[in-house]
Amino acid sequence: MAVIDGWTEEQALALAAAIEGDSEHPIAQGIRRKAEERHATVTHVSDFEAMKGRGIKATYQGHHVFAGGPRLLEFLNLSLPENLAHFAANADAKGQTVVFLIQGNQPVAALTLADAIRPESKVAVLPSITLTVLSS
Numbered sequence: 001m002a003v004i005d006g007w008t009e010e011q012a013l014a015l016a017a018a019i020e021g022d023s024e025h026p027i028a029q030g031i032r033r034k035a036e037e038r039h040a041t042v043t044h045v046s047d048f049e050a051m052k053g054r055g056i057k058a059t060y061q062g063h064h065v066f067a068g069g070p071r072l073l074e075f076l077n078l079s080l081p082e083n084l085a086h087f088a089a090n091a092d093a094k095g096q097t098v099v100f101l102i103q104g105n106q107p108v109a110a111l112t113l114a115d116a117i118r119p120e121s122k123v124a125v126l127p128s129i130t131l132t133v134l135s136s
Helices: 009-020 026-037 070-076 082-093 119-128
Strands: 046-051 055-060 063-068 097-103 106-113
Touching (some): 009 026, 009 063, 009 097, 026 097, 063 070, 070 097, 082 097
Antiparallel strands (some): 055 063, 063 097, 097 106
C-alpha cells in the first residue's frame, strides 16, 4: 500500500473498507479482510453509488470519496502523485490489481491485491501446462 503525505495506511485501509461496504465482489472482500487483520477501525460513509466498471462512490465527512481502478482515474480525469504512480506501476508489473482511494479530486492511496494460488490448485493446474520449444 502507498499513501500520500498526511495519510496513514490505517486511515486509507479503514476508509477503503468502509467504501467497499457489504459488497460481495472479491476485491471488496479482500480489502475488508485486510482491514480486519490490521484491526482498522472502519469509518462511517454514506450515499453509496456503484460506478459500473469503475468503482464505488460514497460520502465521507462531507467529501466525495471513491475506490476503484485505473478506469476510475480516467473517468475522473485525475493524475496520480509520483509515489502512487510508481507504486501502481510496480504492482502492475507483478500482475497485481491496484485499487485507488480518492478523496474529493485527490488520489490519496493505492492498494494492491493479488490472486494467491492455493497449494491444492497447483496439483490441478501444473499437469495441464504444456511447453513447446521452438528452434530456429
